[in-house]
Amino acid sequence: MTNQPKKILTPRRQVIKGIAAGAALGATSIPLWGRYAQSQSSEPIKIGFQVHRTGIGAAYGRWYDRTTMAAVAKINSEGGINGRQVEIVSEDDGTDPKRGAEVVEKFATQHNTDLAFGTLFSHVVYGSAPRAGELKIPYFVVSEGHHVASGALNRYTMQPGITDVKSQVQAMAPYVASTLGKKVTMIYPDFAFGHDHRDYFSAAIEREGGTVVEKIAIPPTETSFTKYFPKIPRDTEVIYHVMVGPAVLTFVKEMGEFFGSSRPEIFGFIDSLEAVDLSSPGLEFLEGTYFWEGNPRYAQANQSEYDKAYRAAVGVDNNGASVSDSKDVATYAHMFGCWETLHIVKAGMEASGYRGTGDRAKLIEAVEAMTDMPHSHAHPQGAKRFNGKTHQVFGHQYITRVSNGRLELAHTTSIEDTLYPDETDYTTQSF
Amino acid sequence: MELAPYLILGCIEGLVTAAVLALMAVGLSLVFGVMRVVNVAHGEFFMLGAVLAWFVADQLGGHPAIAFLAALIIAPLLVGTLAMLADMTILKRISYDPERTIVATIGLLYIIQQLTLMTYGSNARPVEPPFNQRIAIPWFEWTDGGLSLYWPWGLGTTSYKLAVIGFAIILLLGIWVLMTRTRIGLIMRATQLDRDVAQAYGINVDRVYAMVFGLGAGLAALAAVLIVPIQQAHYLMGHDPLLLSFIVVIIGGLGSLVGTVIAAVMIGLSDGLISVFFTPTLAKIIATLMVTFVLIFRPSGLMGSK
């Protein structure tokens, strides 16, 4: 034996190393059923939650996460789905379409979740949905985009928990034309979301006898807006604005600085102010202006018991801010979509007798069969009507007015106001 | 709006952009010029300045003017110190190799961005300006009685925006004085001209580099504190200013602070003015291509010394 100072692993160390390596390998490659060798029914239902934790959608992602966790806690405390507890597996997609597709793949092939849900930004939906269709995993988006209903996606992708921008926008036109004015200047971000607003609203207001006198498109990453306002024609009766992104507060502030004390009627989508405190300095001029709200941020005089319970569960106060930090304003107009989608998953799984990933198609069919959903704890935003053919849900839209620093409900549309002819029929597609 | 008032508005807005851009670009120009490295994290120093300004204002409370003043002093100092630390621990170790610096500063970018996301969060938060009166600007028009003043609808600015422009001018003058009239400025310029010769003359080049890096970051942070009452502080806000300040530095010409300032004014103004005539996206395309072609036909920039 030579005298070589060699490092030799003791047999015990080697064995331990081997066990550790085996466990690590096993953790990723043992299929789900192997880990729950006892009865099937104790296996949790795994729902993949595609969340925008970083990137441009991060402010929404936070609230989507809170709402999702609250909904799951409620569902689990009430016995879960088919007697099985629900487990959420979250993955950050960075608000990026490439990563979104990778995350969907991760849900389907590594985490083996029963379905995936939660995406908000449209470009991420477009990037991720094809993968979901190929992997045959139900993909419930909470996006507001018109993508699902337009027929561009696939039979596995649905939007059952939140209404889409086309129905929201066109439902606003009657109220705007009759109450605010008929000559409208539109200010919107110069990308797909903004173009949707431009196109749908122009068509809708013209049906009401109004006209869009000017269309001002603003580059998405713009940080200062004063130089765009001079394009607003003097005879404008209503300004219609919908801005997204971190610069929204600047937009509203500079609009106030531009108009000073004499302003036309202003109608905006609350997207311009999601997660922004209405009492922020510079927003005083919004007094008396109107907003579309997917779900009224401030608790109204006619607050339903469902909204009350929902707020308590998610941790939002009557001003739409976090109960633990009154400066932390929620993205109240969008996050309810997560709550309602999860309840629809529950309803769909129970209706179809869902047992495992082999029943995914049955889950889709069960949801496609849904139609009217009454206002309830499962649907705190309001009653809904689901279109099984277009995979898109329709609901009430709310118009509020800023009064004394609060948003007070001024009008609630009917569901009929928001409907439009079907553009596709996913049920004709095979699984 | 009629053309002339519209142009005035575009000019003022453009000057505000130019003011902030100039400060940030001068910071980058110093780093680029003296140290010859590309600092991809420069935009993050900018963002940190804004975020720290919010922290300071939030902690201090009280009258916005005092909070703002405190932020104006504290934020650049903190960011500059952080940058100096980064230089001494990372950049020095990789001998300022251009490629390795790019990777290292990209890493630094991710680290700073993520830490900010984890502590400050993903929301955009406002900081109150120390003062902010709306100022309506008059213009001339022909009436029956000859030229007379009137106040065009919507033509106005705020006292704060004007103050930003003024303050930036003072600061830039101060930097010019620093670089041309003080010993420290002399040392920096010597190191920029020829690092080895400077070292031979007994100048501690490493210390100069650390100082320059810190100064560059501090200027970016200062620019951010100035802009944050107009915009908000958001953890991704460093991305666009980074690109813009690089362009300004290259167009202005490496090694020339005057060129940087001129380029900043040009680009800031064009940002404000071109959108008067074209739709915004088209305006941006045109502006981008204009910049590109300036570089193609005058590669050393406007006042480049290379």
Added chain:
Amino acid sequence: MMMSDSKKSVVFHLGFLALLLLLQFILPAYHHGNLARIMVLATYAMGYNILFGYTGLLSLGHAMFFAAGMYGMGLTMTHLGWTAGPGMLAGLLAGVLVSAGIGFLALRTSGVSFMIVTLMFAQAGFLTILYFGEWTRGDEGFVIRQADRVFAGIDLSHPTYRYLAALLLFGICLMLTIRLMQSRFGHVLIAIRENEERTQMLGYDVHFHKWMAVIASGTMAAVAGAAYALLFGYAGATFASVQYSIFPLLWVLLGGAGTALGPFIGTLFMFYLIDLSSSLTTAYMLIAGVALVLLTLFLPQGLVGEWRRKMMPWLT
């Protein structure tokens, strides 16, 4: 039997490709899907490497080439009804045209100006995609339907065929790169990187070589973009944005600039770094940032570069 260095290198790389082929049958579904994606992105990085790693020209605008290929394929398939084969050709052609044109203009500058000019052209390209949103659907992008993603009767959305198609693409481009770099032309490129003036003095047409390098680099990036759209069914303006110009730089530097396999290893490394750390913490970009700083401090030649330096100096 003594093989020449270049032959040794070719055999090694062929062996590596064989390993990737073998993995197609072994890998569990998740990693199998990841690898297909990584191979396409690595092709993009290899294209970038031709210009950056071998020729020494740092471009900050390669996303425009990737996007040219992606949209060349995506638009012809969606609006003109072309099938996959002609679509790929359209993507390749778009890459050739865009890189030739941009290269011609951008090569009038050098050094940092070249960096900025390529960055600016890419920005203008990104904005143009948004401007023509009516056809390109702007940032939202559009889906290329599963039914259309068929080549010669083979359904490319099927995991096996997708993997094999990606491997084919990666393999061809890898061997092409090696062939290029071992050829006289490749040696001139390396000479330009090492000392441009001396190469010029030796009588080589430096400008022409650089232009060819841009075209080769841009076209490979475009083919990767077209393949990405074809294999994964989506084209969007996000892929033309600045971060997608930074990614290949990052992957190449991490893996090892100027090595043939460096881009692949770099892409693989970053992908799994992000994937694994995102399961540990939501702050995975923090880990990625720290990893980058550490790597550049201690492994400056990149992973494959260091390996080559210490173990296999004959590697291309």
